[in-house]
Amino acid sequence: MNDDDRLERLLHATLRGLPARPAPHDLESRVHAELARRAAQTWPRRSFRHWPMSARAGFVATCGILAAVALLSGSWMEVSIRTLIESDVLANFWVRHLTQLGAAAGDLAVSLANALPAAWLDTLLAVAASLYVCLFGLGAAAYRFLYLRPVNDRLTITSGDQ
Amino acid sequence: MQTTSTGSDQSAEFTEFMRAHQDMVFSTAARLTGSDAQAQDIAQEVFIKAYGIFPQLRLQPSAPGWLKTVATNLALNHLSRYRKRWRLFSEMRADDAGESGPEPDVPVPDTLLENLGSEQRRAVVDAALQRLPEHQRVPLVLYHFEDLSYQEISERLHVTLAKVKIDIRRARLALLPMLQSAGMVP
Numbered sequence: 001m002n003d004d005d006r007l008e009r010l011l012h013a014t015l016r017g018l019p020a021r022p023a024p025h026d027l028e029s030r031v032h033a034e035l036a037r038r039a040a041q042t043w044p045r046r047s048f049r050h051w052p053m054s055a056r057a058g059f060v061a062t063c064g065i066l067a068a069v070a071l072l073s074g075s076w077m078e079v080s081i082r083t084l085i086e087s088d089v090l091a092n093f094w095v096r097h098l099t100q101l102g103a104a105a106g107d108l109a110v111s112l113a114n115a116l117p118a119a120w121l122d123t124l125l126a127v128a129a130s131l132y133v134c135l136f137g138l139g140a141a142a143y144r145f146l147y148l149r150p151v152n153d154r155l156t157i158t159s160g161d162q
Numbered sequence: 163m164q165t166t167s168t169g170s171d172q173s174a175e176f177t178e179f180m181r182a183h184q185d186m187v188f189s190t191a192a193r194l195t196g197s198d199a200q201a202q203d204i205a206q207e208v209f210i211k212a213y214g215i216f217p218q219l220r221l222q223p224s225a226p227g228w229l230k231t232v233a234t235n236l237a238l239n240h241l242s243r244y245r246k247r248w249r250l251f252s253e254m255r256a257d258d259a260g261e262s263g264p265e266p267d268v269p270v271p272d273t274l275l276e277n278l279g280s281e282q283r284r285a286v287v288d289a290a291l292q293r294l295p296e297h298q299r300v301p302l303v304l305y306h307f308e309d310l311s312y313q314e315i316s317e318r319l320h321v322t323l324a325k326v327k328i329d330i331r332r333a334r335l336a337l338l339p340m341l342q343s344a345g346m347v348p
Contacts, residue, residue, distance in 0.1 A: 020189040021192055
């Protein structure tokens with residue numbers, strides 16, 4: 001038998017022979033308190049599984065009605081907005097100007113993209129990606145040094161106290 | 163909690179049930195998580211789940227096994243959530259699977275010294291387990307305490323079989339000098 005096998009057998013026998021760790025004295029009271037707290041909750045605050053059957057059925061029916069209304073109103077709103085835009089009702093309204101501004105900005109972006117050499121665009125994208133990675137790295141470093149390290153220090157101090 | 167006579171009977175019975183098994187449930191969670199506070203939260207959740215099905219559970223001879231399984235699953239879920247949340251920033255290091263690792267520095271004895279009582283041994287071993295890194299402690303506990311095979315541990319932890327074997331071996335090698343310094347190893 002080699003050292004690894006002997007170590008495995010030794011530790012297995014040692015660990016299996018250990019008594020259980022005593023649970024904290026307040027575990028029992030904590031469980032009872034939590035059970036009492038949950039029992040005292042009114043049904044809307046409990047999980048859906050514990051709702052009365054009528055409330056569950058009502059909730060499902062309401063959700064179904066709302067979903068149907070959302071679907072119908074979506075198509076109705078689309079038609080209404082299109083009709084409004086195409087009509088003269090909004091002729092002098094800001095929505096018309098906003099739409100024209102958006103279209104002009106889109107045209108400008110397309111023109112610029114066509115005018116610029118492909119290499120420039122690639123470089124621009126690479127710079128943007130690098131900046132994003134740098135920002136992510138800075139965030140990670142700040143998180144480690146400003147937040148994680150103090151937490152670890154607290155844990156070390158706590159375990160050192162025990 | 164119910165306040166009828168049947169309800170208070172059940173509550174008293176549940177209290178007895180909890181007293182009978184709380185050490186086992188707490189131990190399971192504490193050895194896996196390496197944290198008493200987290201283990202207490204997990205043990206509380208286990209007994210709240212048990213209370214929900216207590217009318218069926220109290221008649222089952224497999225109730226302790228059910229409690230242990232739920233405690234193990236909750237502890238592993240907890241560790242998994244915690245690991246996903248923190249790994250990105252706190253464990254940015256290469257996976258060390260694939261190496262066989264160092265040989266034992268301490269000669270491996272056939273038996274441990276009997277100079278400590280069982281409670282002292284438990285305290286020493288539990289303290290040593292808490293000092294192991296999570297990726298070594300969890301597979302070691304699953305293997306030695308929960309009787310899972312290497313393959314089952316690999317599947318539960320979603321790591322390779324080779325990594326499980328290496329981590330468990332390293333955990334044993336790390337435990338040995340800790341037990342020696344506590345006077346349990348000759």
